[in-house]
Amino acid sequence: MVNELNFDSIRPYNDDEIHEVFERLVNEVNFLGLINFLYPNFSTKDFLNKLLSIQSIKEFQTEVIYPYVKEVLRTTTKGITHSGFENLDPKGHYLFISNHRDIVLDSAILNILMVENGFNTTEIAIGDNLLIYPWITDLVKLNKSFIVQRNLPVRQMMESTKRLSSYIRQTLTERNQSIWIAQREGRSKDGDDRTQVSLLKMLNMSGNGSFSNNFEEINIVPLSISYEYDPCDYLKAHEFLMKRDNPDFKKTQDDDLKHMGAGLRGRKGRVHFGFGSPIKKELSELEALAKNDQLQALAELIDNQIHSNYKFYPGNFIADDLFTNHQRHINKYTDEDKSTFLAYLDEHLSRIDGDKDFLFNTLLEMYANPVKNFYTCEDK
Structure with missing residues (x-):
């Protein structure tokens, strides 16, 4: 297993790092502008004092992220519904693989639903192409996001992929921390939701067992996200x-x-999150297939649940x-x-x-x- 120290370039921040990050953010002009935009009813001074008083990532999510996302949903949607939580155990860990519509809100709404249904928030996979400024990197890593590095030279990309795969597996199995990741690089622009086999290949790289054991260990749950209107x-x-x-x-x-x-x-109308069932018992049936066929068959299992749970x-x-x-x-x-x-x-x-x-x-x-x-x- 890769030592945690090797994950420093991609992992979210820990509780003992947040005050150093807050000190950077409160001196960042663009961040202050964002705060004025996101929280117009708060004085900037009061908000920054509140920020500097926070002691943990959980408190940051509860006191800063949660109320803002709830207000966005109140003013831009006609309500959030969900199905499938009965398939999940609040004490378990899950790799939620979902279709992807909105850069920010897909994972944000998921975490709102997780908290409101007695689960811990998920860690969030985010592409480094979206980390346009250092303060954005700070902000997302405060919100339990880890970095998916893209557009690297071939050799560096292989090392990065192995690191990412090991990080995801360790996070799920050793820390019992659930994760959200999109089924493909970037959003599905045309609504034709398909899981990339390359994603599954990456996930399998860090496994030490058989195909079925490797994927059973990480506990994939397909998640179908439906917006009435895509803003x-x-x-x-x-x-x-x-x-x-x-x-x-x-x-x-x-x-x-x-x-x-x-x-x-933008307005979104009604929004629904449909949680599928953990993909476990089906995995043994794929063992007899050729390696590439196994990954394609697993992708189709994920897609079938995403398609059938769409609202x-x-x-x-x-x-x-x-x-x-x-x-x-x-x-x-x-x-x-x-x-x-x-x-x-x-x-x-x-x-x-x-x-x-x-x-x-x-x-x-x-x-x-x-x-x-x-x-x-x-x-x-």
């Missing part, structure tokens, strides 16, 4: 348009910040009917539902310039793909 949908559609017109197009750091802001501030709203069914030019789901929504959804799409399309037909169809596909995947899963 970043128009930004994702615009990205598809930019890539269509320029295959070399890449998002900038400013684009990532724009997505974070839109995700926090649909009228917009999903409307989008599927319009995108495929049929009326298969017409009994699942009203004329008023259709008018509301189309008005929502028109409002978001008005925010971006370009090929409106392409953008409209891209938005439809984004909301329709989860429906397609659900029925494909049902047919298996």
Whole structure:
């Protein structure tokens, strides 16, 4: 097992490190600007005094992160629902592998639900591409995030991948600490949620047993995240348009910040988190397969649970009917539902310039793909 000291470059902060971090943050102009934005009803002085009085990561999450996320959810959603907690044990550890819609809120809402249902908060995997400034790195590591390093030279990437795999396994099995990680690098822009085999390959690297033992040890639970409205949908559609017109197009750091802001501030409608069942007994059935086939079969097991636990709203069914030019789901929504959804799409399309037909169809596909995947899963 890799010694914990080797994890210093990626792990979250410990309780005994937080005051040094707070001292850095209170002297960071951009952080102070963020505080004014996030907590407009607090005087900055009062907030900083409160921050400096905090003694633990748990207290930081409870006193700073939790109330802010709750306020975001109160003002930008029509409520959060969940299913599947009966499959989980508050004393256990789980690797939640989920589809990924929102950069900030997917894991933030998960931790709210964990606390409110008697569980400890999870550690959060976050790509280093989002750590645009040092103070952002400080902030996320205070919130139990660990770093997934990307875009390294080949040799360094192999070392980084081994370190990450060992960190995840040790965190789960030795510290009994649950983890959230997205099923793929980055968000699914088109709503077609698929687990990357490379993620599972990384997780398996640190195991010392058989395929089934390695994955049983880390206790994978698929998690399906459903937003009635994705506040970043128009930004994702615009990205598809930019890539269509320029295959070399890449998002900038400013684009990532724009997505974070839109995700926090934009309306989301209803939100549902569907927890699947731990994948354990099925693993032994995969032992007879070739190694690469084992990983692909496991990816499909995860995807099947994510697809089947997805919560649909009228917009999903409307989008599927319009995108495929049929009326298969017409009994699942009203004329008023259709008018509301189309008005929502028109409002978001008005925010971006370009090929409106392409953008409209891209938005439809984004909301329709989860429906397609659900029925494909049902047919298996």
